[in-house]
Amino acid sequence: MSTTIAAIATPQGAGGIGIVRISGPKSQEVADRIFRSPGNRRIRDTAGYQALYGHIYEGDTLVDEAIALVFRAPRSYTGEDVVELSCHGGMYVLGRVLSAALSAGAVAAAPGEFTKRAFLNGKLSLTQAESVMDIIGAQGRQAATAALAAREGVLGRRIQDVTDSLVELAAHLSAYIDYPEDDIPELQEVQLVGSLSDAHRRLDDLLATYDAGKILREGVDTVIVGRPNVGKSTLMNVLSGVERSIVTHIPGTTRDVVEETVRLGDVVLRLADTAGLHETDDPVEAIGVEKARGRLETAGLVLAVFDASQNLEEEDRCLLKKLDGRPAVAVINKTDLTPCIDEAFVRRHVPYVVTISAKQEMGMEQLREAVCDVLGAGSWDPSAGMLANERQRDCVRRAGEAVQEALDTTQMGMTYDAVSVSVEGAIDALLELTGERATEAVVDQVFARFCVGK
């Protein structure tokens, strides 16, 4: 890896400071060609972690005033010599500083190339590299905590623990297979099954963090359903704090699916208000109803709204039946009016029921708690690390399947050879997860998600 790369590392747009990052064996040389400090101090003569004040020139033309931060290999983000030029944060100026660096011998960095170099130089594991993206993209406290835990190696240690125990097992198995006549104590089947089951359980625990992590990163796909006029749009407006949906007395005025992202405690809901799940002759409304039906089946959370002041209608009962086994909260609205609804009937179908008045914004805290309960958010522990993407989940799933295979093989009384092959398969999947044994294609795919400058 002999090239020296450069890119603008701060976001597109205007800011107080913008940074051009240069990394590679010639980064100091490149920087010295475009950077002049008042006392003619050269970047290559400075110790690592020093900052120099000066000016950037392209040829003899002054481009900007800048601070050069010098990092020496291996003590830098990429593990290479790095110079960061902190300039004024305008896109035009930064573009010129970058082009000066490119003219002075650097090449334009590819997307994610700084982090990829950090990975290839052993500064980061693959899961840590992925966490860099997740820290940058985090939209809330828990998502940031999970990403930071991965960056700090908490997730990596959980994976490492399982890998270590499997490697130990594999070593024991192969010693026994290779030197059966020596005095290597035979593994008792109970021991073998015990270790494998333990590994399997820990992999399962890891897998379970994926769904929660996804909700924290992306929010939960939520649909608000209920027959016309029960207060769906009003509820949506309360949750989002904006008058987005049209609220009227005439049933069926919410013609299409309106979407909104709202935060309810620690959980982000991607909300859709719908035209209600009722039969209609109006073709425009019918489209909304169709969409609502589709979303009811796939949504990660259903808020089913009912009118407390009215008897349950056939349509309500129909909806309640559809909610069996779905992640749903029954929201009994309009409790400011005289109650009439058969609440017990609702509770028989949906375990999570809250009574609210959307109009008076009452009961929102209970709604928040019910949503957390349905999603199981109480048991989430982002600081213990969570699987952050499908690649990670896929690796853990494959490892789990291989361990299961090893368990089955053991219990069927097969030879240790067969067990050993499965255990090796599980180890492979885990090493692919951390990147210790990932193919170039896998690594490339991970960094393809990054953008230039990271």
Ligand code: GDP
């Ligand atoms: P949607 O058709 O389900 O979207 O229902 P809307 O949100 O459009 O509300 C229908 C009517 O019910 C409107 O006149 C609202 O003001 C009224 N409404 C909504 N929530 C409440 C509530 O909690 N109490 C009372 N009294 N009226 C409500």
Ligand code: ZN
């Ligand atoms: Zn509506």
